[in-house]
Amino acid sequence: MDLILYSCKARLHSYFRQKKIQRVLLLALGIVLSGFYAWLFSYLLQQAQEGSLNMSVDQMLGYTNLLLLAFTILRGFFPAYIPKADFINRIYPVKPLMRFWTELVVELVSPFYFVLLNFLLLLSIISPDYTFLHLVQSFLVFLTAHITRRSFQIFVERRINWRSSVFWAAVVMAGAFIALEARAPMFEPISTVIMLVVHLASLGFFLTSNYFLEQAAFEPKRRTVNYSSNARRSLGWRLFKNHKMAKQLLLFGLGFKVLMLGIDATVYSIKGIHMLDKNASLWLFVGPLVIYTYVFNNVWGFYKNLWLTTERATGNYKEFLKASLLPLRMPLLIDAAIVVLYVALFNHEQATFILLMYSAAVLVLTPIGIIASFTSPKMVKGGILSFSAKTSYLYSFISILLLGLLFLPLLHPLLYLAYPVVIALTLFAMVAVLREYKQYKYKLFETLYKTE
Incomplete structure (x- = not known):
């Protein structure tokens, strides 16, 4: 006791x-x-x-x-x-x-x-x-x-x-x-x-x-790195495969997405109705939100060596933009494949909305992830068993809120006009943050490489 x-x-x-x-x-x-x-x-x-x-x-x-x-x-x-x-x-x-x-x-x-x-x-x-x-x-x-x-x-x-x-x-x-x-x-x-x-x-x-x-x-489970000499495998694949913590978190998040969409598909196959129509919050699992809130709202926290390499090589914000998209490529392809299979097999009625919403979500959540990685970095330490936050809670909720705005066309098709506004605002915010990179890089280095 x-x-x-x-x-x-x-x-x-x-x-x-x-x-x-x-x-x-x-x-x-x-x-x-x-x-x-x-x-x-x-x-x-x-x-x-x-x-x-x-x-x-x-x-x-x-x-x-x-x-x-x-x-x-x-x-x-x-x-x-x-x-x-x-x-x-x-x-x-x-x-x-x-x-x-x-x-x-x-x-x-x-x-x-x-x-x-x-x-x-x-x-x-x-x-x-x-x-x-x-x-x-x-x-x-x-x-x-x-x-x-x-x-x-x-x-x-x-x-x-x-x-x-x-x-x-x-x-x-x-x-x-x-x-x-x-x-x-x-x-x-x-x-x-x-x-x-x-x-x-x-x-x-x-x-x-x-x-x-x-x-x-x-x-x-211990962290292991598997190297490959196969030149045909892209850097995006290696960043996904060799970072075991990021891979475990992403696969677990994608597993939950498959579970939720699988439940909806099962209900639709049995009763002919979608759970998504009864509970609007389940639509969050249709978009790519999970891979951002799990990892890519803190891309430099997970891939700090990639950031440091880019910083020492060029220091150009365009190169940072390209480097931040490299680790996202493979998980986003897997996530998109899951959604396309779900739409093709179980949800033809909402296919137009889901595909447009998903494309807009990528254009909205990717800039938010880049902004979060620069302005609110988290040092990923202690392995998957640690109690430290892996991503910013603030930007996770901002991501959820912005993705929620993309569901407005379910109320009326005219609300598709909100898509260009939300996308333009997030892109403008990302450009503004990248232009002020020199003010953030010292905070990044202090956060990602601080000694205890």
Whole structure:
């Protein structure tokens, strides 16, 4: 218990050590927003109770739990990847079970989770339709989502001993969890304590599976560089292939994009409707946003040697523009291929809009990425397991906002006129930043090559 309390205290101190006022204000904003959304969901539950909505109270509660599940999982991977907490090195003489519980509890000590739990508590207080049983069930859904995210992070960050007995024990426990969930999904609202016990047993199986999976993950994935003498392979391919951290983040982001578009394609194949039409936020996955928010809003942070080579060779801003496009070429081709296949096979109706939006998004997000790389660089250090930010949060949200403007033609075709304005503004901002490069290069060098 002392170890858990000490680790939680260290986690809180590390969060508020830098930019204390800014982070306190962000936490206060999160609390205010949680109160607003609690009121909004309570209002929707009341409307469902009165029959003013096209869904029942149970359906509304089920959708609330599904949103909680999806939002908690996606928070770890979008708009940027968040590594798993690794507070206790494996060489320390701490029992594996104690290490597991400590890291699990410490991961829950987060402002994001505090705001999320504050939303659930306020919803239970405001809405009479959201009972104590529903609150406990939502808490179990929240824990299930957190453990799911931990499992994904383990597969991303560590090597798995696929033949070990603990891995197959994890598979058996996960199978028991899936079997129970198939019979009684956790997100569906309950009315009896017996079903709560069933969900507790299901969560216990999943938690045990996660523990065994962590024991089967014996070492972190290491950075390796594979050189090639094949002159036919472009520099863009080598920059993508040889930078293992950037490649892992990009492939993981593209994997999430394939997952979201695959879900939409499955729903369309079964029901003949698109999830994109029901939830506008899913359109973000159609554009190339993920490869920018994961890596290319900090292209010089990932490829600092490329920047230094260009700086020492020419110092010309035109050369910087060409060099910044080299690492983007291969991931953008992969991303565009995914979108073209999705449009060709599953979304002919919106083909014109998707292709125009995607082209405009490239012309908008590429200048924003170049601006972010010069004005707000981040030193990429510590590997994929580090807790440092890989890209600027500010420019990630600016990218999301600008991409959102490109969805305006869904409201009316006349709003395609907004495309030239947004593209012209971002290009003008990029040119202005590049012309002031001499003022930024010292900050770049200090940030990317500072000694600790």
